[in-house]
Amino acid sequence: MTSPLLEQLIEAFRVLPGVGQKTAQRMAYHVLERERDGGRRLADALAESIERIGHCARCRDFSETETCATCASASRDVQQLCAVESPADRLVIEQATGYRGLYFVLQGRLSPLDGIGPRELGLEQLATRLATGEVQELIIATNPTVEGEATAHYLAQLARNHGVRPSRLAHGVPLGGELEYVDRGTLSHAFGSRSEMP
Amino acid sequence: MTSPLLEQLIEAFRVLPGVGQKTAQRMAYHVLERERDGGRRLADALAESIERIGHCARCRDFSETETCATCASASRDVQQLCAVESPADRLVIEQATGYRGLYFVLQGRLSPLDGIGPRELGLEQLATRLATGEVQELIIATNPTVEGEATAHYLAQLARNHGVRPSRLAHGVPLGGELEYVDRGTLSHAFGSRSEMP
Incomplete structure (x- = not known):
């Protein structure tokens, strides 16, 4: 390498995913x-960000202000x-989606082995918020992975404890996909959860 | 997007290839x-670089010093x-390779349609260098594309004008490749340039 600075720059780029x-x-x-x-x-953008x-x-999402624009908006449900x-x-x-409600960003999922428990996900803050009685429905959109499902069950219980209705994203065959290429677990779930056609 | 700064950062990342x-x-x-x-x-590395x-x-490669380490080295041929x-x-x-000679980086290839001529590639500087009589062989390692080949021919002529022997990287079938998947041009060239086995 002709330049140590260049070498350092290349090394620095490797931090990106x-x-x-x-x-x-x-x-x-x-x-x-x-x-x-x-x-x-x-x-400049990197350093400033x-x-x-x-x-x-309020929602734990990234924000450069105390409260993010979505949480501060008067037009959200x-x-x-x-x-x-x-x-x-x-x-x-x-x-x-056309969703007009608010969000709560966990910044992770329950994973006791990695030391990520309810405290790390801000669930005390979520409980306080559910306790105000303002929220009617908690839409649980964690990933459909083992840890995401465990987190979903925990959240559903938390919601019920505060009289809030928990809901979960539907699982099934993706739109535009071909059955042949859908994984077995998803197909089995979609088959079991089939709904009557109108 | 919850943060205009974040939006700006994402936009800034798109500059990367x-x-x-x-x-x-x-x-x-x-x-x-x-x-x-x-x-x-x-x-920091980006701003400083x-x-x-x-x-x-001397060689037009990237360098943070007037002359790069390779050109300044006493151990190169x-x-x-x-x-x-x-x-x-x-x-x-x-x-x-185990090459121990010096380099000359064109920073491009001859491409008249894009306005890239001998001047943009620093060929005057190269000519001056070839004229000193120090260089015996000019190894032309431009890409085997149409423009790279045109550049190679120009460089070979330049070398001959100064009594320097021009050479070109060998073309042929890549090592470890399968003939079935080698493109026709390469295969035809490799067939025509076959050498006797020792």
């Missing part, structure tokens, strides 16, 4: 050869609360 | 959730000069 040595090299060369302005903007983006005090594992999940639900 | 909206989102979330320290290091990395005055299109090409040759 899915970026190995080769891709990091490509990124460093690309920025230096063709995108110095863009690279400067990226460096890390400095200023924290978590919303406060009777519905949707619990998701991560900010990315919140984003896809917001983009794909 | 092969990074679209989805990957940029994943990178931004990953850095904010799990890698704030690494992200800070990346921002863009600020300080320029081109070596000054009689061999290898011309490559990009710093990445220089790097793979350095890593894959």
Whole structure:
């Protein structure tokens, strides 16, 4: 390598998800050869975001303000609360559905072996919120994984304890998929949960 | 999106090669959730590299010093000069071969339609260097594309004009490949250039 700084830059790029040595090299060369302005903007945005983006005090999603725009909005339905594992999940639900309620971002899932319990997921905060009586329905949108399901059961119990109706996203065959390629677990579940056609 | 800053960060990540909206989102979330320290290091490395990395005055490769370490080294063979299109090409040759000569990085290839001529590739500088009589062999390692071949022919002529022997990387069937999957052009070339077995 001709430049120790360049070596350091390549190493630094490897912090990004899915970026190995080769891709990091490509990124460093690309920025230096063709995108110095863009690279400067990226460096600034990165430094400023890390400095200023924290978590919303109400929903725990990323926010640079005390309360995020969604939680502060007067046009959202406060009777519905949707619990998701991560900010990315919140984003896809917001983009794909017409949901107008509020969110609660767990920032993880129950995983006792990794030391992630109710406290780490902010469930005390969620319980306090459910206790106010404002929320009617807790939509549980954790991932359909073993840990996500365990978290879902825990949340459902928490909701019931506060007289809130828990609901869960439907499981089944994805739209536009072919049965042949759907995994057995999903197919078996979809078969068992079949509904009468109108 | 809950945070305009986050939106800006995602947009900034898209400057990287092969990074679209989805990957940029994943990178931004990953850095904010799990890698704030690494992200800070990346921002610093990026800003500093863009600020300080320029081109070596001798070989045109990236360098933060006037002359890069390779060109400044006393242990390299000054009689061999290898011309490559990009710093990445220089790097793979350095890593894959035992080459101990020097390099000349064109930072592109002849492409009149894009306004890239001999001047943009620093060929005057290369000519001056070949004229000193120090270089015995110019190893032309431009890519085996149409433009790379055109550049190779131009460089070979330049070398001959200064009494320097031009050479070109061998073309043929890649090691470990299967003939069935080699493209026709390569196979036809390899067949025509077959050599007698010892």
